[in-house]
Structure formats: C-alpha cells, structure tokens
Amino acid sequence: MTEETRTVFWQDGQVCLIDQRRIPFEFEVARYDTVEGVADAIRTMVVRGAPAIGAAAAFGVALAARQSRAGSVEGLLDDLRSAREVLARSRPTAVNLFWALDRMMRLAEGSAWESADALRAALLAEAQRIADEDIAINRRIGQHGAELVPDGATIIHHCNTGSLATVGWGTALGIIRTAALLQGKRVHVLVDETRPRLQGARLTAWELLQAGIPHTIIADSASGHYMRRHGVDLCLVGADRIAANGDTANKIGTYNLAVVARENGVPFYVVAPYSTIDMTILHGDLIEIEERDADEVKVIQGQPIAPAGSPAGNPAFDVTPNHYITGIVTEYGVIRPPFSVNLARLAAEIRGQSG
Amino acid sequence: MTEETRTVFWQDGQVCLIDQRRIPFEFEVARYDTVEGVADAIRTMVVRGAPAIGAAAAFGVALAARQSRAGSVEGLLDDLRSAREVLARSRPTAVNLFWALDRMMRLAEGSAWESADALRAALLAEAQRIADEDIAINRRIGQHGAELVPDGATIIHHCNTGSLATVGWGTALGIIRTAALLQGKRVHVLVDETRPRLQGARLTAWELLQAGIPHTIIADSASGHYMRRHGVDLCLVGADRIAANGDTANKIGTYNLAVVARENGVPFYVVAPYSTIDMTILHGDLIEIEERDADEVKVIQGQPIAPAGSPAGNPAFDVTPNHYITGIVTEYGVIRPPFSVNLARLAAEIRGQSG
Numbered sequence: 278m279t280e281e282t283r284t285v286f287w288q289d290g291q292v293c294l295i296d297q298r299r300i301p302f303e304f305e306v307a308r309y310d311t312v313e314g315v316a317d318a319i320r321t322m323v324v325r326g327a328p329a330i331g332a333a334a335a336f337g338v339a340l341a342a343r344q345s346r347a348g349s350v351e352g353l354l355d356d357l358r359s360a361r362e363v364l365a366r367s368r369p370t371a372v373n374l375f376w377a378l379d380r381m382m383r384l385a386e387g388s389a390w391e392s393a394d395a396l397r398a399a400l401l402a403e404a405q406r407i408a409d410e411d412i413a414i415n416r417r418i419g420q421h422g423a424e425l426v427p428d429g430a431t432i433i434h435h436c437n438t439g440s441l442a443t444v445g446w447g448t449a450l451g452i453i454r455t456a457a458l459l460q461g462k463r464v465h466v467l468v469d470e471t472r473p474r475l476q477g478a479r480l481t482a483w484e485l486l487q488a489g490i491p492h493t494i495i496a497d498s499a500s501g502h503y504m505r506r507h508g509v510d511l512c513l514v515g516a517d518r519i520a521a522n523g524d525t526a527n528k529i530g531t532y533n534l535a536v537v538a539r540e541n542g543v544p545f546y547v548v549a550p551y552s553t554i555d556m557t558i559l560h561g562d563l564i565e566i567e568e569r570d571a572d573e574v575k576v577i578q579g580q581p582i583a584p585a586g587s588p589a590g591n592p593a594f595d596v597t598p599n600h601y602i603t604g605i606v607t608e609y610g611v612i613r614p615p616f617s618v619n620l621a622r623l624a625a626e627i628r629g630q631s632g
Numbered sequence: 633m634t635e636e637t638r639t640v641f642w643q644d645g646q647v648c649l650i651d652q653r654r655i656p657f658e659f660e661v662a663r664y665d666t667v668e669g670v671a672d673a674i675r676t677m678v679v680r681g682a683p684a685i686g687a688a689a690a691f692g693v694a695l696a697a698r699q700s701r702a703g704s705v706e707g708l709l710d711d712l713r714s715a716r717e718v719l720a721r722s723r724p725t726a727v728n729l730f731w732a733l734d735r736m737m738r739l740a741e742g743s744a745w746e747s748a749d750a751l752r753a754a755l756l757a758e759a760q761r762i763a764d765e766d767i768a769i770n771r772r773i774g775q776h777g778a779e780l781v782p783d784g785a786t787i788i789h790h791c792n793t794g795s796l797a798t799v800g801w802g803t804a805l806g807i808i809r810t811a812a813l814l815q816g817k818r819v820h821v822l823v824d825e826t827r828p829r830l831q832g833a834r835l836t837a838w839e840l841l842q843a844g845i846p847h848t849i850i851a852d853s854a855s856g857h858y859m860r861r862h863g864v865d866l867c868l869v870g871a872d873r874i875a876a877n878g879d880t881a882n883k884i885g886t887y888n889l890a891v892v893a894r895e896n897g898v899p900f901y902v903v904a905p906y907s908t909i910d911m912t913i914l915h916g917d918l919i920e921i922e923e924r925d926a927d928e929v930k931v932i933q934g935q936p937i938a939p940a941g942s943p944a945g946n947p948a949f950d951v952t953p954n955h956y957i958t959g960i961v962t963e964y965g966v967i968r969p970p971f972s973v974n975l976a977r978l979a980a981e982i983r984g985q986s987g
Contacts, residue, residue: 302936471853472827478930478938478942482939486939493945494929494942494943495944496885497827498824498827498885498888499885499945501950502888502921530851530853532856533854533855536891536892537888540891540895575833575849578935578936578937579935580933582833583656584656584838584841586841587823587833587838587849589848590822590848592854592861595854
C-alpha cells in the first residue's frame with residue numbers, strides 16, 4: 278500500500294476495496310461489479326471504519342447506476358432506490374453509510390437530468406467527490422494535529438484510525454503521517470494492540486510498517502508502564518461519536534488510556550472529522566454502548582483462548598468524560614476546553630458560513 | 633480439579649504437576665520420576681507461579697533422594713548437591729525456587745542422620761510441609777481478605793493468583809474462594825484476560841468455572857468501563873514483589889487497573905504471602921522490570937496477530953505506587969497505609985516472635 282493507494286476506489290467500472298479481514302497476513306484488493314457484492318463486502322467487514330464504509334456505499338450507488346439497463350431517467354431512479362435498500366441493510370448502525378446514501382440519492386432526485394447516462398456520470402463524480410473530500414479532510418486534520426507533535430515524540434495510539442479506517446491518510450494516524458512523512462519529525466509510535474479485535478496490532482502496525490514510521494506494539498494494559506518508565510509525549514485516539522460537551526465515545530480502552538494519561542501528565546487528544554460531533558447529545562452518559570459477540574474476546578484468529586463455559590463481556594466502546602481530553606482535533610483546528618462553549622461556538626460559525 | 637486437588641503433589645514415588653500449558657483445553661497431571669524431569673517441567677512452565685515452583689523444587693529434592701542409590705548419608709548428600717544444581721538452573725530468576733532448595737538443603741546438611749533412609753524420609757516430609765504450609769498460608773489470607781468482600785460484590789481480578797499459581801487455594805483468588813465457597817457470599821468476578829499470556833482468560837476463568845463461582849471474562853482495557861457503567865466493589869491482585877514502602881511489582885496491567893480503580897473510588901487490594909514483601913527494597917522504582925520475548929505479544933496460541941516486521945514491547949510486570957493501594961492482605965492480616973510504617977512494624981513483630 279503506497280501513499281497513493283486508497284482503501285476504497287473505483288477502477289475499470291468496479292468498486293475496489295482493500296480486504297481488511299486478512300491484513301497483515303495477506304494484502305488483496307477485492308473487486309465488485311454488482312451492488313449486492315458491495316453490500317456483502319460491507320456486511321462481512323471486507324471494509325470497516327465509518328468514512329471508508331460511507332465511500333464504499335457511495336460507489337455502490339454509482340455501480341448500481343452502471344449496472345442498470347434502464348434507458349430512461351425514471352427507470353434508472355427506480356433501480357437506484359432498490360440499490361439504496363440493498364446497501365442500507367448491510368450495516369444498519371453505520372451512520373456514515375446512511376449519510377453517503379442520502380447524499381447520493383439527493384443528487385439523483387434533486388435535478389431534472391437530461392439523460393440516464395448524464396445521471397450515471399453525475400453519480401460516479403459525486404462518489405468520487407465523497408472519497409476525495411474524506412482525504413482532504415484528513416489532510417487538514419493532519420496539518421492541524423501535527424502542530425501538537427514535537428520532534429522526537431513518543432506517541433501512544435489506540436485502535437486503527439489510519440488509511441484503512443478512511444478512504445486514505447487517516448485521522449489520528451493521519452496526524453502521525455503528517456508529522457513524520459511531510460514534516461520530517463522523528464516520532465516513535467507505541468501501538469496498543471486494541472483487544473479484542475486487535476485493530477492496533479493488525480492494522481495500525483501494518484500501516485506504520487508500510488509507511489516506514491518507527492513503532493512498537495504493546496499490550497493495552499502496558500500503556501501506564503510506558504508512561505512511567507519510558508516517557509510518552511502524547512496520546513492520539515479517534516472517535517465514534519463526540520457529545521456536545523466533548524465527552525467522547527470511542528473503541529473500548531480509550532477511557533482507561535485517558536485516565537492513565539492524565540495521571541501521568543500526558544496530553545490526550547481526540548481526533549475526528551467534524552461530522553463525528555453530535556451536538557444533539559448533551560453528554561456522554563446518554564450514549565448507548567453496543568455489546569458485541571463474546572467470541573470476539575474468547576476466540577483469537579480462530580483459536581479459543583478461554584474455557585468454552587465461561588461467559589465474556591464485550592462492550593465495543595466506552596465513553597471518556599471531557600475532563601480527560603486535552604483537545605479535539607478536527608479539520609477546523611484544535612478545539613480546547615471548555616468544550617461545551619467552544620464546540621457550540623464552532624457549530625455557530627459553521628452554520629454562519631454555510632447559511 | 634476439586635478443592636482437594638493440588639497443583640503440585642507427591643504420589644506413588646512421583647512428583648505430580650497439573651500441566652498448565654494446555655489449560656483450559658486439556659487437563660492432565662504430568663508425573664515425574666527423575667529430578668531432571670522435574671527441572672524440565674519448571675523450565676518449560678508445566679508448573680508456574682512462585683509458590684507452586686517452590687513446592688515442585690522441594691519435591692524434586694525428595695525425588696532425587698529416592699532416586700539416589702547411595703547407601704551412606706555422605707553419598708546421598710553428594711547426590712542431593714548435584715540435584716540442587718540441576719533444579720537451580722531451571723528458572724534462574726524464581727526467588728521461591730531458591731528459597732525452597734535452600735530450606736531442603738539446610739535440613740539435609742544441618743543434622744547428623746542415622747541413615748540415608750532416615751534422611752530420605754525427612755526430606756519427603758519437609759517437602760510435604762512446604763506444600764502444606766503454602767495452603768495453610770493461603771487459607772489464612774483468604775480468611776483475612778474475605779472480610780473485605782461484601783455480599784453481592786462485583787470484583788475485578790487480574791492475572792492468575794489461584795490454585796494453579798500456588799500449591800492450592802490461591803492468594804487473591806483464595807479470598808474469592810473463601811468468600812464464595814466458605815462464607816456463602818454471592819460474588820461476581822470480572823476476570824480480566826491479562827494480555828499477553830492470558831492467565832486470566834485461560835487459568836482464572838477455568839478455576840472459577842470448576843469452583844462454580846459466577847464470572848465474566850473481559851478485555852484488560854474494559855475495566856474502567858465496567859467501573860463506570862456497571863459498578864465494581866473492589867479489585868484484587870497478587871504481587872511478585874512488594875517494596876518496604878508498599879510499592880508493588882506485579883503482572884503488567886496492575887498499574888493501569890489501580891489508577892482507574894482509584895479514579896472511580898474502587899478499593900484496590902494487593903494479596904500475597906508475607907514472604908513476598910522485600911524490606912531490603914525501599915521503593916518500587918528500584919525494582920528492575922523483566923522484558924520478555926516479543927512473540928508473547930505477537931503470537932497467540934500459535935497464531936500470529938501482528939505483522940512479522942513490527943517490533944513489540946513485552947514488560948512482564950509493572951510497579952504500582954503505594955498511594956493507589958487500599959491495603960495489602962497477607963496471612964498476618966490486612967496492612968493499611970502508611971505502608972512504610974505499618975510494614976516495618978509488622979516485620980519487627982514477626983522478628984520478635986521468631987527471635
């Protein structure tokens with residue numbers, strides 16, 4: 278995977294996805310020429326990560342338009358509505374999936390198209406725009422965030438927030454790329470493995486290895502030891518959802534890392550596109566925590582690691598209260614506490630610009 | 633494994649060890665009739681846990697005496713000294729191993745024996761005494777510690793401190809046994825899996841399942857989430873070494889758990905036999921941290937989980953500063969802060985009793 282390779286892209290009339298299920302052991306690009314195939318790829322987690330899923334769904338709509346034999350705009354719109362249903366059923370809880378589908382359908386239904394082919398071309402261009410925008414946002418996040426990274430920094434990074442979770446470049450990992458690859462800063466990344474699904478050990482380590490960025494994989498529970506004995510300059514994590522007061526839901530283990538970081542005086546930054554901030558949720562305790570299959574804890578790479586008769590708990594994410602968070606990095610810059618005030622101010626500014 | 637089964641025992645002239653490498657997937661008692669076999673079992677971790685290793689080595693010396701064809705006491709002593717060397721080389725850093733070997737050799741060399749067979753009998757009796765004492769100490773620890781466990785308690789337990797780490801009953805897990813099995817308290821144990829070697833998920837869950845004690849396996853990094861969202865009454869952990877000021881070296885992840893516990897107001901107890909307290913070490917920063925093989929992090933049950941080219945860090949334990957510790961439970965009772973004062977006072981009392 279080079280800097281130019283995208284996790285989700287369009288090539289020769291096909292939707293192409295880096296197959297993340299076997300990384301780091303096999304690198305394969307899966308290619309789809311039917312909308313059903315794309316939906317299945319989202320369902321089976323060939324592609325994962327909210328922005329990557331959104332882009333895959335957008336290209337899925339473009340693919341459906343190409344697949345359709347409709348000669349009329351109206352006939353094509355009918356086929357697109359069917360395709361939307363197929364894609365929407367693939368990961369029912371993925372917010373970005375619906376956001377991307379809605380954006381594609383708004384485009385299709387919002388204009389009087391000259392011809393079916395004109396609509397087909399517009400849909401492909403829109404999907405491409407969604408993918409391009411994701412990378413552009415990540416590049417801006419990287420520029421803002423890299424200012425927080427001193428030369429020679431040791432950084433703890435949680436889960437995978439890289440190219441594989443987005444269309445390309447990544448969010449928290451995008452900051453590390455910007456600092457190391459564009460600004461030439463020396464960094465060392467402590468990659469926590471991120472149990473139970475090991476996105477750190479499997480995906481983040483692989484991305485850093487490809488990029489030539491020095492790193493060391495550690496057990497999640499070793500983070501405090503490294504802060505005390507080795508010295509850590511900052512922690513960078515992503516976000517699944519950020520409440521209006523800055524409380525952040527993210528991959529399980531984020532809260533423990535944040536508490537240990539504050540205890541050791543290590544700055545702790547949440548990194549996410551602005552679209553992750555949900556101003557309708559007042560604070561983090563209102564966020565429901567998804568409980569996933571116990572076998573994600575009890576079985577690793579197909580091997581059981583615990584007695585079959587023992588139950589396991591598997592909360593997919595946790596909530597980090599805002600007072601553990603040093604700053605939230607978005608494409609608009611670094612937001613500092615008090616988050617309730619500063620997030621509201623930013624939202625008003627953005628409304629003002631677009632209104 | 634019943635309550636009566638021991639991890640280390642003598643039967644029909646053989647040293648018998650529960651083979652811990654394959655638990656929970658296979659339960660097998662390995663039997664040894666040569667001292668070389670016992671040394672190999674310690675080296676290859678058929679047996680692990682400091683007290684269990686000590687007892688295995690003591691029985692190994694008794695086995696060497698039985699193996700020896702010497703007719704004279706002097707001839708037998710020569711064979712015992714050779715056996716001691718074989719056993720001492722098995723796990724060079726295990727303090728309890730040397731403690732047990734020294735105790736056995738002091739007995740052999742400290743008296744004028746009537747006959748070689750009298751010495752043989754005395755050595756077997758001494759090894760049996762070491763094993764019995766370990767269980768008796770754990771039972772006393774259990775009685776003291778169970779007073780800290782309220783009825784209906786939810787307890788987070790780290791690593792394995794149970795029957796399998798000792799001759800029987802266990803230390804921190806012995807407290808849970810005492811509360812649940814002897815006092816009939818309802819408890820629920822959140823078993824953290826304890827990466828990288830998974831002693832929690834593999835061994836502790838298995839012991840609790842055998843004992844019929846309700847439990848749930850969780851990822852190490854989920855402990856804080858459970859404290860915040862589900863409510864946890866106390867944490868129980870073991871210890872590898874306790875400094876004179878109460879700072880505690882224990883399995884990696886103990887420090888993170890302690891920090892998150894204090895942040896959530898959850899009492900955090902260290903549980904260990906008094907022999908774990910090292911009054912010659914003033915504070916925890918003087919304790920050297922053993923770095924183990926990276927493959928313990930990168931390979932699980934024979935399956936790689938990370939890129940081959942990525943390095944991994946694998947500190948075997950960490951140090952928890954005394955101010956995170958609510959109390960230290962030994963066979964003498966629960967020691968409270970200030971630990972520097974109260975550990976010194978206890979040491980003086982014990983010296984007074986034995987002096």
